[in-house]
Amino acid sequence: MPIPSIIAEQLVYRYGSLLAVDQISFQVASGEIFGFLGPNGAGKSTTVKMLTGQLRPQAGQITILGIDVARHPKRMQARIGVCFELTNLYETMSGAENLHLFARLFGVRSFDADALLRRVGLDGRGKDKVEGYSKGMKQRLMIARALVNQPDVLFLDEPTEGLDPTSAQAIRHVIREEQMRGATIFLTTHDMHEADLLCDRVAFLDRGTIVALDTPHTLKQQYGQRMVYVEVLAPDGTLQRREIMLDRADTPAEVAALLQGEQVVTLHSAEATLEDIFIRITGRGLAS
């Protein structure tokens, strides 16, 4: 594993009697896209707040880019970018003014707002006030704002939630570009499909603890059940659905028998989704 950009060790955070984060530890390698998945209340936001220096852990230690976050939060924050789930732009300012403000705060000397706006598909809209932007445009501007300082680590919280497919695709494209530039991406999402598409590794968080952490492929192999879904035409003319588990000793014979004995209309295989695996591990869904 390359040198980690993020090292979290034994993090604990408690709100009164509620243990929000319970001794979690993980590392994120430089240049990796790391997915942080879990239902509401699992402790994702608290963990991200601690990682980004907004909240001091009650126990444990965080090192980002070799910087002790508790001791030097501002030094660390100068090298990260954060895109929040909820819009938090200056609505009465234009898109370009928002970017310029943050570029100045990050001490970026030569900053080209137009180029950044073009990257996120907002070219020609930089002078418009943010209050007139659609949700997708605001989200893209948030991504652009997180990139003003060319961060070494990028924290993205539900970056494509509620967006139209075009906006979501544009944001995924930028995320991949940033990875190619060498940035480490910490992606918090409910969207299992997105995590599967983008992440090199994912961590499942449940009730403040990490219950699984690996590549999506390995998790699927370890916990998932590959299936074959078959639709057959019954003698009475109705469509009936059959499910056959793959990876069992008698699977070939079962499939052969079906093909020979039934009138097969459709047949396709499917591997387990990350959501299936999450449910299997935790006993509950991500939406809960």
Add this chain to the structure above:
Amino acid sequence: MSLYRVGVLLYRELVQGPKNIIFIFAVVVPLVLSFVLALLFGTLFSGKPRLGIVDEGSSQLSQSAAAMTSIRLTIFDTQVGLEAATRRGAIDMGVVVPADFDAQLAAGQPTTIIAYVWGESLLKDRALLGTALVAWTRQIAGQELPVTLTTTMLGDTVALPWQDRLLPLLILMSVVFGAMMLPASSLVSEKQHRTLTALAITPATTADVYLAKGLLGVGLSTVMALVVLALNGALNERTGLVAGVLLLGAIFSAELGIVMGTLVKDVNSLFATIKAIGLLLYAPALIALFPDIPQWIARIFPTYYLVQPVIEIVQHNARLADIAGLLGVLLALIAVTGAILALLARRNYRLGVV
């Protein structure tokens, strides 16, 4: 803390500020109030004739003038300063008393005093000051008046002019409203729109953000208070001292505003809080409105130490040494409020709230 980042944030506040209703209020309310009072009472200082003296010796005339409570006396160091003050209407009449004035009178020799009169001064003020000058001169020369005038005071003999009573309110309105409400409302608005969270993960520190917001309130309210005092002809030759005191008062008010902005969650809660504590903030001014209330009660309220030094300077021509005690308390209040603010910032970081 970075002055560059404070500057960046302050620039944003300045550009966006005038769109804020509080900003408009902070500018408009003291001016409107000032003009309304001027319409009702003339200038705030028209209640007492204002005399300026340059005493080149140590004349008894100055002492007689100082002892007369029905005029407002200002001592000037130079004739140039006296003339300038008269020209701009800061005093109704300015006189230059020569060094040998008392000795010449005592010797029965003729002598001259130069008097400047403000062209727009009220006739009654000119007449009163002229009469008083003649009376003091007779007194120094040892001449008895040929007539004994027996006077009987009728009506409320201890009543203060309304202009004097309203001045603390006007000062508090100018300083406290802008300096406190601007940073408070800006901070709360940023919390509501979550932009404060976005700032929190930049290299800008909490101190940078607080300072930028505070500076706007402090700057605007200090300027507005000076403008209001100038509009009312209240500025004397101690304008620098007045400005310094107003600046300290604005700093204290801005700190209170930031504390409030840190504690409350939304604009509605902010206005509810202001309503709740408004009486405490303006209590010294309200007490000054009613002289029958024991005036020592005003000392209980922190804003007394903001307004009283200003009153002492503009109404009684106090020097720095005269108001040192009041300023000491004001500085202590600034230090305590600053410490509370630092504790709140630390608590917010620990709790992950902005």
